Amino acid sequence: MSDWFAVSDRPAGIAAGMDLEMPASDHAWDARVRAAVADGTLAEADLDQACIRVVELALRTVSGRRVHNGAVDFDAHHGLARRAAAAGTVLLTNDGVLPLAGSEKIALIGAFAHTPRIQGAGSSLVNPTRVDTLLDELRQRLGDRLSYAPGYDPQTGETTAELLAEVRAVAAEADVAVLVVGLTDGEESEAFDRTHLRLPEAADTLVQIVTAVNRRSVVVLVNGAPLELSWADQPAALVEAYLGGQAGGAALADILLGDAEPAGRLAESFPVSVAELPASATFATTPTQVRYLETCQVGYRFHDSFAVAPRFCFGHGLSYTSFEYGPVKVSGRGTDRTITVEITNTGARAGTEVVQLYVHPLSSAVHRPEQELKAFATVHLQAGESRRVSLELNSRSFAVYDVADSAWRVEGGSYEIRIGASSRDIRGSAKLTIKSDDVVHDVAGPASAIASEAEFALLLGGPVPTPRPLWPLHEDSTIADLTGTWLGAACARCC
Numbered sequence: 001m002s003d004w005f006a007v008s009d010r011p012a013g014i015a016a017g018m019d020l021e022m023p024a025s026d027h028a029w030d031a032r033v034r035a036a037v038a039d040g041t042l043a044e045a046d047l048d049q050a051c052i053r054v055v056e057l058a059l060r061t062v063s064g065r066r067v068h069n070g071a072v073d074f075d076a077h078h079g080l081a082r083r084a085a086a087a088g089t090v091l092l093t094n095d096g097v098l099p100l101a102g103s104e105k106i107a108l109i110g111a112f113a114h115t116p117r118i119q120g121a122g123s124s125l126v127n128p129t130r131v132d133t134l135l136d137e138l139r140q141r142l143g144d145r146l147s148y149a150p151g152y153d154p155q156t157g158e159t160t161a162e163l164l165a166e167v168r169a170v171a172a173e174a175d176v177a178v179l180v181v182g183l184t185d186g187e188e189s190e191a192f193d194r195t196h197l198r199l200p201e202a203a204d205t206l207v208q209i210v211t212a213v214n215r216r217s218v219v220v221l222v223n224g225a226p227l228e229l230s231w232a233d234q235p236a237a238l239v240e241a242y243l244g245g246q247a248g249g250a251a252l253a254d255i256l257l258g259d260a261e262p263a264g265r266l267a268e269s270f271p272v273s274v275a276e277l278p279a280s281a282t283f284a285t286t287p288t289q290v291r292y293l294e295t296c297q298v299g300y301r302f303h304d305s306f307a308v309a310p311r312f313c314f315g316h317g318l319s320y321t322s323f324e325y326g327p328v329k330v331s332g333r334g335t336d337r338t339i340t341v342e343i344t345n346t347g348a349r350a351g352t353e354v355v356q357l358y359v360h361p362l363s364s365a366v367h368r369p370e371q372e373l374k375a376f377a378t379v380h381l382q383a384g385e386s387r388r389v390s391l392e393l394n395s396r397s398f399a400v401y402d403v404a405d406s407a408w409r410v411e412g413g414s415y416e417i418r419i420g421a422s423s424r425d426i427r428g429s430a431k432l433t434i435k436s437d438d439v440v441h442d443v444a445g446p447a448s449a450i451a452s453e454a455e456f457a458l459l460l461g462g463p464v465p466t467p468r469p470l471w472p473l474h475e476d477s478t479i480a481d482l483t484g485t486w487l488g489a490a491c492a493r494c495c
Contacts, residue, residue: 001018001019001020001021001022002018002020002021002022003022004022004023004123005023007021007025007029008475008476010025010029010032010033011029011032011033011036011041011042012042014033014042014046014047014050015041015042015043015046017050018050019049019050019051019053019054020054020057028475033047074129074130077129078129078130078246078247079247081245081246081247082132082247082250082251082254083251083260084245084247084251085241085244085245085247085248085250085251085252086251086252086254086255086260086261086262086263087263087264087352088242088244088263088264089239089240089241089242089244089251089252089255089262089263089264090239090240090242090262090264090265090266090316090317091237091238091239091240091255091262091317091318091319091320092232092238092239092240092312092316092317092318093232093233093235093237093238093318094236094237094238094318095236095237096236097176097216097217097218097236097237098218098237098239098255098256098258098320099255099256099257099258099320100176100256100257100258101175103145104145104174104175104176105145105146105147105173105174105175105176106138106142106145106146106147106174106175106176106177106178107146107147107148107149107170107171107173107174107176107177107178107214108134108135108138108146108147108148108149108178108180109148109149109150109151109167109170109171109177109178109179109180109206109210110150110151110152110179110180110181110206110220111150111151111152111153111154112134112154112180112181112182112222113133113134113135113148113178113180113249114133114135114148114150114154115133115154116131116133116134116222116244116248116249117154117182117183117184117185117222117243118131118243118244118245118246118248119243119245120185120188120189120190120224120243121185121189121190122189122190122191123190124190128245128246129246130246131246131249132246132247132248132249132250132251133249134180134220134249134252134253135148135249136249137249137250137252137253138253138256141253141257147170147173147174148170149163149166149167149169149170149171150163151163151164151166151167151179151202151206152181152200152202152203152206154184155184155186156184156186157183157184157186157187157200157202157203158200158202159202159205159206164205164206164209167206167209167210168209168213171209171210171213171214171217172213172214174214175216176214176216176217176218176236177210177213177214177216177217177218178217178218178220178256179206179207179210179217179218179219179220179235180219180220180222180241181199181200181203181206181207181219181220181221181222182199182203182221182222182223183199183200183222183223183224183227184200187200188223188224188225193283193284194225196228196274197225197226197227197228197271197274198227198228199227199228199229204231207219207231207234207235208231208234210235211231211234211235215236216236217234217235217236217237218235218236218237218238218239218256219235219237219238219239220239220241220252221238221239221240221241221242222241222242222243222244223240223242223243224242224243225268226268226269226270226271227270228270228271228272228273228274228311229270229311232311232312239252239255239256239262240264240266258320261319261320261321261350261351261352262317262318262319262320263317263319263352263354263378264317265315265316265317265354265356265422266312266313266314266315266316266317266422267314268299268314269299269300269303269310269312269313269314269423270310270311270312271303271310271311272309272310272311276308277294277302278293278294278297278302278449278450279292279294279298281450282294282450286467287467287470287481288467288468288469288470288476289465289467291456291464293450293451293456294449294450294451295367295445295446295451295456295459296367296368296369297369297449299314300313300314300315300373300423301369301370301371301372302369302449303423304369304370304371304423304424305369305370305449306449309424310424313422313423313424313425314373314422314423315354315356315373315420315421315422315423315424315425316421316422316423316424316425317354317422319347319351319352319353320347320349320351321345321346321347321348321349321350321351321383322345322346322347323343323344323345323346323347323351323353323381323421324343324344324346325341325342325343325355325419325420325421325427325428326341326342326343326344326428327341327342327428328340328341328417328419328428328429328430329341329430330417330430330432332393334434334435335393335394335395335397335398335410335434335436336392336393336394336395337392337393337397337417337432338390338391338392338393339357339375339390339391339392339393339417339419339430340388340389340390340391341355341388341389341419341427341428342386342387342388342389343355343379343381343386343387343388343389344381344384344385344386345381345382345383345384345385345386346384347383348383349383350380350381350382350383351380351381352378352379352380352381353378353379353381353421354376354377354378354421355376355377355378355379355389355391355419355421356373356375356376356419356420356421356422356423357373357374357375357376357391357393357417357418357419358371358372358373358374358417358418358419358420358423358426359371359372359374359393359397359398359415359416359417359418360415360416360417360418361411361413361414361415362413362414362415362416362431363413363414364400364411364413365411365440365442365443365444366400366402366411366440366441366442366443366444366445367443367444367445367446367459368400368445371418371423373423374393374397375391375392375393375397376391377389377390377391391419393417395410396408398410398411398415398434398436399411400440402440402441402443403441403443403459403460403461404441404443404461405441406461409436409438409439409440410434410436410438411434411436411438411440412434412435412436412437412438413433413434414431414432414433414434415431415432415433415434416429416430416431417429417430417431417432443458443459445459473485
């Protein structure tokens with residue numbers, strides 16, 4: 001299925017296995033599809049299969065409607081959403097202020113605590129059955145030990161002198177100040193790209209005010225993607241809550257008060273600055289084509305391959321307890337290997353650890369990162385409990401994509417298996433040798449983090465496509481391309 005209005009060549013899409021174009025194009029492609037079948041550029045069998053799969057989907061949908069009687073346990077689903085939100089919350093830093101003590105006076109600051117941003121905007125928007133707010137949840141549990149100040153407008157993210165003065169007073173009077181800040185729908189959503197990775201200016205100002213008047217401050221982030229956080233070492237604790245869904249407020253209260261643990265780990269890297277990322281120099285530099293000149297060196301692959309320290313690394317996440325890793329053991333033959341390690345909860349309370357396995361090629365003839373995550377396992381342990389964790393590897397764990405013959409090939413050689421709590425927190429390792437008869441064509445990567453045009457073509461396995469010109473307008477033209485035309489002016493008047 002295509003993204004909305006994303007199809008630029010319907011026959012090629014059908015041949016590639018894209019059965020359903022969204023939304024309907026009102027038969028705009030019919031003549032092109034018939035012509036492609038007639039001249040042989042689209043096999044009629046491929047068109048038949050696309051039709052069959054769409055019909056099968058429709059039949060399954062009708063059948064599913066008959067099976068379900070409409071009875072839904074919304075309370076049970078809400079409870080699951082609450083547990084899921086807690087399991088996805090990441091504790092980035094903590095000097096011991098979390099979980100909050102039962103007798104402390106807490107200042108809750110930030111309009112997202114009262115009017116939460118629970119999901120992304122646009123096509124992904126769904127109607128919640130109910131919405132828990134952090135403010136309501138903490139009021140129920142803390143009573144008059146909780147004070148609140150909004151600090152900013154939840155729609156615009158902007159603040160005023162009066163709001164800032166209220167924040168300063170409320171934060172100074174509390175034992176602990178909890179500040180909730182993040183991005184609004186106007187700053188991240190579908191249909192446009194972020195122009196930077198910063199928080200709103202008002203959010204940064206609030207962090208500076210709160211941390212200046214209360215050393216025991218907790219900052220909670222509400223956002224859908226990485227941020228630049230130059231002040232990350234100022235709060236006593238930093239929590240990444242992401243967009244927590246309809247039960248996110250209750251889940252966050254559970255975590256702050258210690259009734260649940262922050263069991264999430266970062267599925268991305270937070271850079272110190274966007275300027276350190278290779279893509280920052282190449283993204284959107286041409287109007288109609290984005291060239292991924294950073295190649296596979298994205299996220300932790302870039303940071304680890306080029307020894308650039310991120311603000312928070314891939315896989316990072318703290319716990320309310322601590323874990324110890326035993327020796328790494330390898331069993332199995334060929335590419336089918338089992339990696340085992342014993343994990344012990346050395347803290348005073350139960351907790352969940354995410355054991356991560358990274359594969360590092362000790363030598364390689366092809367372009368590949370320093371290490372790649374190939375397996376992980378989640379283990380929940382009571383205080384003092386130990387358990388053996390097993391992680392499985394197979395041929396794809398050691399394979400690389402060979403652009404010369406468009407296939408995955410296992411590259412024989414020596415590998416280091418790294419086990420850790422994040423990409424930068426490796427607790428143990430073991431070496432093994434993989435034998436393979438696969439022929440992997442030698443495609444050395446660029447020496448720098450950004451490929452040259454020639455290197456990029458080599459890695460693509462062919463010439464770099466020439467971008468379509470902006471003029472004349474065509475089916476792939478964007479709304480921005482209409483700027484300066486009579487049609488663009490008409491659209492602007494309508495909007």
